[in-house]
Amino acid sequence: MFGTSGIRGTVGEDVTAALALSLGRAVASDGYDRVVVGRDARESGPILVDAVTAGLRECGADVLEAGVAPTPTIARAVSRTDANAGVVVTASHNPAPDNGIKLWSSSGKAFGPEQRDGIAARVERDEYDLQPWDGGGSLEPVGDAIDRHATELVEAVSVADPPSVAVDVGNGTGGITARVLSELGCDVVTLNGQRDGRFPGRPNEPTRETLGELSSFVEATDARLGIAHDGDADRMLAIDETGSFVPKDALLALFAREAATDGDIVAAPVGTSIAVDDALAAVGATVSRTRVGDTFVADCTTWPDVVFGGEPSGMWIWPDEMPCPDGPLAACKLVELVADRGPLSSLVEGVKTYPIRRASVTVKEKTAVMNQVHECVCERYDDVDTLDGVYVDVDDGWILLRASGTEPVVRLTAEARDEFRAEQLEADAIGLLETAIATVSGIQP
Structure with missing residues (x-):
């Protein structure tokens, strides 16, 4: 039922309201009685949120509604509101016909294999603790989730010389990045900033091939870098000041080298370039390789001496901040790095890469x-x-x-x-x- 990053599939085939209802029932029946629920901007989101919320409340869980927000915003809200679980209705970087569901623990980290297996087993057995007419859970809004996330992002970085930045939101929920960078003093231009779950501006997944508009814009203006998110803003990829796409492994190496010092460890999945090992060796740090999937990288970031975790897909985790991939935080960290160290193209050139x-x-x-x-x-x-x-x-x-x-x-x-x-x-x-x-x-x- 669960893949490496939750449940995803085509709406009406793999992902249905019936499945969402069952998952809500299973989460509440497994002992999670205070649950934050939110979604990305997809057209199918309201139906699935209604269904999962009904299942949660039907089995006695109180639901905190976060509304339409980035996945990392919702994950952060779980720990901040003393909830013991979170449910995000999103298919992340998948195309518009898809949707999915991802579950978050009280710490803001994605459910691990044992937690997912417990939920899946309840759904397969149809085993739920349905409550009587007067035993249903409550429903209340979490109205300040995005504001609180924005405040935390501003406090997480220091940008002495704010650069001009272009932010391609991709019609998703990542508008918080443009807002925070503006608050930090950056001159920000937003592309595809209107939320639209059909993703008309460009394909939802940010890649070298899909970011042509952002590349052209940065090349033609005085923007010192470009930032791009997927639909739920858990991913962040970048364009340098020349309009060139920043190779994913090089971006991982830059973040890792900036976070680590002598004796530190960085978590990254198998298949990560040896360029990352070499970049970390220069500062006395090492790589610990994990299974592919942000949940496995996140698990590794809880180990001693692990200061950063990243996947070249664009998922970046700073465990001192939150144990979840946070695209807007990554954007702020990259802007801070460029403001402090100089042009992004020069930083990338400093990372030796291999075929x-x-x-x-x-x-x-x-x-x-x-x-x-x-x-x-x-x-x-x-x-x-x-x-x-x-x-x-x-x-x-x-x-x-x-x-x-x-x-x-x-x-x-x-x-x-x-x-x-x-x-x-x-x-x-x-x-x-x-x-x-x-x-x-x-x-x-």
Whole structure:
């Protein structure tokens, strides 16, 4: 039921009001009796919020309505209001026809595997503590969630020389970023700032390919950087002052190096570039690799000496602030860095990067194929890690083959310190996957 980042799928097929009702019932029945509920700007959001709220109240939980707000705003409101859970109706960076539900713990961290499994088990068994006519939960608004988040963001950074910034909200809920940067003294221009759950301005996921308008605008103006969010503003990616997209691994390296000092640890998923390891080695810090998914990175940020966690997808966590990815906070941190250290393009140039290859292959029998990949890899290589997929570390690079948690594909990544070796490792990874697919196909009836 739950993927690496909650429940997501097509509305009316995978995600329905009936599912939302069941989840609300399950959360309340599992002992969460004070729950913050909010949503992103999608057209299907009100129906799903009504359903999940009904399920929560039907089983005795009091609901605090946060309304339409960024996911990190809602996550922060959970701990601030003494709630013991949060429900966000969002499909994050997915397209408009999708929606989903993500659950948050009292600390503001996403539900972990055990918590999710408990909720899923109740839904599967249809096991709820439905209350009598006079036992339903209450409903009250949380009217200051965005204001409180904005105040916390202003207090989290210090911007002595505020730069001009372009903020592409992507028609989502991330307008708080433009508001806070203006309060910090920045000259801010907003693109796609009107909330619209159809995401007419650009595709919802911010990538090099979808941020052409922002890139062109920054290049043509005196903006010193561009900021982009997805629909629920848990992600943040950037454009430098020349209009160039900032590579995701380079952005991770910049944030990590700024947060860490000698002996500190940064959490990042398998498949993270060795550029991050090298950047941290320069300040005496190291990387601890996790499974893919912000929940796993967030879990790692609770360990001793872990000062930052990040995913190259655009999810950034500063555990001293909150254990959730916070796109507006990341935007403020990046503006602070540029104001203090100079042009973003120069900062990016200071991060040594290496050739990296990524590809996705459609695979019907993902589990069987990955089992075969593991067997083939163990026969060929000595240093094999199965934390998440199959990761092979060689002296001058690495390869990763990993089944997608949401699609019928296996993703492969290869990186090395020179172009020729990267091509060799990519060819090795493709060969391993093709052999595994052929072997599995041969044994199928």
